[in-house]
Amino acid sequence: MARLTKTTSGKGVIAAAITAALLGTAPFGINTASAEDTLNALIWCDHNDPNLLKPFEDANKVKVNIKEFEGTGAGMAILDQSKPGDWDVMVIDSVDVHRGVEKNLFEPLPEAELPFADMFPEVKMDDATIIGGKRYSITEKFGYNTISFNSSKVDVKDMTKMSILWDPKYKGRMALYDYYLPVIGMVAMGIGKKTSELTEADLPAIKEKVALIKANSKLTGEVAASQTALATGEVDILVGGGEWVTAGLHKDNAALDFTIPDEGGVLWAQSLAMFAASKNKPLALKFIQYVMSPEGQARLATSSCYWGMPSNRKAALNDDQKKLLRFAEQPAYLKRAQRYPAPSADLDKKMQDMWTSVLQAK
Amino acid sequence: MTTSIDASLPGSQSTAAYRWLAFAPLPYILPAMLWTLLFFAAPFVAMLLMSLWQLSGPGLDTTPTLANYAQFFNNPAYFQAMVNSAEVTAIVTVVSILLAYPFAWILAERVPERWQRLALALAVLPFWTSYVVRSYAWLLVLGERGIVNQTLLGLHILSQPIQLANTRFATVVGFVHFFVMLLTLTIYANLKQLSPSYRKAAADLGANPVQVFWHVVLPLTLSGIMVGAFLTIVLAIGDYITPQVLGGNNELLMPQLIMLQIGRRGDFPLASALSILLMIVVTLVYLAMARWLKLERA
Known part of the structure; x- marks a missing residue:
């Protein structure tokens, strides 16, 4: 067949258009932050809310570098592809904490420095979060x-x-x-x-x-x-x-x-755990303390991605927010929950x- | 060039130069080869190996086995996912071609030359928005209170809303919206390269417009259709977002089945085996379409 005549078809436009169209199908995310003044957090979407993160960042003059995931399997896959020390804290289903502990991923938490006494007793979930006598996570929301x-x-x-x-x-x-x-x-x-x-x-x-x-x-x-x-x-x-x-x-x-x-x-319950290989454990602990504080708990409970009950009974929620979350009915709900x-x-x-x-x- | 070497170098020297020349293009293709090795061949081998392992407790059992592949053929729900993917992809490809061809033809033949670039740019403009957002937008359009149902109700064509969202139909609509534009671009490029003299010659020989299209234009633009169709097949059969958002999980396609293995249990060996099977299907499609997929025409 004869070579086709070159016409003014705007090949550049077509190539650019196809490229643009194809790129539109694939979101790209690049994670580069790893400085000492950065907290690297593997999180669920409710933590990806400036209303939650900004006060912590401003108070500590740090940046919280986040990566969102869904499902413990997906979280573990991210960790498998990361170097030890890449991440400082992780959100995980409370019932799945043992999966991280089995892989020696998590650092025991200092119970005395966290508000366990203020939590709804049913969501402490000692049997799931205490392994070998050590507490590896704290339930932050349920x-x-x-x-x-x-x-x-x-x-x-x-x-x-x-x-x-x-x-x-x-x-x-x-x-x-x-x-x-x-x-x-x-x-x-x-x-x-x-x-x-x-x-x-x-x-x-x-x-x-x-x-x-x-x-x-x-x-x-x-x-x-x-x-x-x-x-x-x-x-x-x-x-x-x-x-x-x-x-x-x-x-x-x-x-x-x-x-x-x-x-x-x-009953669903999500926990915060600290990585044993974290290069910034003091900051990781500060973050966990902030999220578990009355202010942090209120912000997490009313996150833009989804609301949920704060596990700290002293969460600084207003009356309307408490009403929507049925705060007063929690003892009865928890009694019936499995x-x-x-x-x-x-x-x-x-x-x-x-x-x-x-x-x-x- | 070869002649001058042969003439200036005697015997073995000439052969050595020839051999050397054979490697001359290597530096030019090395980056592409490295790229392919690093980002295609190596991950593919890793995935192939992974597919032969098995999830075992918190770790992996690396004893090679075909158990993951056996699961696919033994579990009807898994096999059905491949059937569903093939059906949806075939429907999307055919519908997209049927819509894209006339659109490309109008752009190439009826829109004035000076407006064509703008028309092309406008055609792809919607794709500068997020793919996920576009899918959710379709969910709202096709929903019970969406514009389609409300229009049909308003015109008294329907007495009550029908379920359009969360169906295979919605998945097809979401896909077709994207791939019509992609196919339009490849077909348009082909139509623009087609010299008008072919059509004139056919007409001079007595062909009517239908015969000209059927015997001249369509065969000469078949490569553009096939390139677009192949891209459509590859992208549609591997897409997770559209069926997940618009299909309402009322049937599972292969990408959804693969993701299901990863989400909670992190069963990468089974997910890898399913992915390899999907790649085999795509390869078979490529082989079937290979004769049309040559990027240059001799």
Whole structure:
């Protein structure tokens, strides 16, 4: 075939346009900070809020260099790719602290220098955070995976029973939070099982109910998607939601609410841990102390990413904020709450596969 | 050049010079080779090795095994993810081509030359915004209270909203929005390179406009379509954001299945095996399309 005639096709424009279009698909993040006046923190999105970090940075004249992640597995992967000493502190599920300790990642915390006496006793979670007699993390925030709903669209009484989730009454009006552990925990509580005693033998019964919930649900979404679905009226109920979904949305829509059913809610708790290889342990401890202080706790509890209960009872929240978080009702909630299932690696894999097959079912 | 060396150097010296000359381009291609080795070959080998290991407690069991690959074929939910990915990618590619071709043709043939660059720039302007934000924007557009449902309700075409968001349809819409522009660019470039004399010659020989398009223009722009289609396939089949945000997890595609292995359990060996399988599929697609993917035409 003859060589094609070169025309004024604007090749440069096309190349630039294709490059720009392709670049648009891939966010790039470069982490360069490692100076002594920098605290390197592996965090969840609620810590990525200037309202939380700036007062600490200003008071200590330091920069908090953050990297956000979701899920303990993803956090561990970041650590596997980092050099010891790259990071100073980490946010981690309280029930997963042992995973970091098994890898010798964490430094024991000086209990006397932290406000353990001011914390809700139920969220200290000594059995999960004290290993070999040493305390490796402090619970900074907690809440419940339970039922969030639009009170103007549903019968609030229905929301007090977990079984409503697999009842077809609200079919097509529900969303399911995309994390198998709390959903399995909720279903387990709904069928009268303890989250801490689940075995493989329980999975068929749980799968049956999860499949019904999935069939009732319009979508299964992570935090932002499920929150958006509830906020935009796409759905009226979020299975696995809680104060972390509705408290922040309340100012826009006062009808968005949550409840703890009679069977209770699944307690989630996030911890702060310090790395054993941190090159800046005094600053790391200062950060943990700040986050656990009444001021830091209030700022963390009302973070722009998601709200949650501060684990320090002295958190400097105003009355409205306390009301939204149901501060006064916490003792009763905590009494009924059960922890996330903490399965063995093998059972965890089976739970995840069960979840996969439910999501994949047509 | 070769002739002058042969003429000036006798026997073995000439052969030695020849050999030396064979390595002359090496310094020029070395950076590209190093780049490929460092950022493609090495990670690929690492991923391949990882796929043969297994997650074991907090660490890895490095005894080579095909167990991760076996899981894919033995677990129907895993295999279904590949089927879903293939179906969605095929639909997106076909729909994008059908929409992009006329758009590219209008740009190349109907928009005045002086406006074409501006039109191209405008076409890609939306892609300077965040991909995630664009996906969430589509979620709002397609939602029950979104503009599509509200318009259809307002026109009394619908009596109640229909579910558009959180479906495969929404995933396809999100993808097509992106890839139509990409395909438009590759097809446009091809159309602009096409000399008008081909069409004139065909017309002179009695071909009507449909025959000219079908027998002359389309075959000569097929390479542009295929380059765009291949880019579409590669990017769509490996994309996590769009199906995650717009599909509502009502079916899992391969990237979602891969991410699921990493999120909590950090099962990189299984995630690597699934990624390798996805790469094999992309390679097969490349081989099937290879004859059209030559970047220059002889």
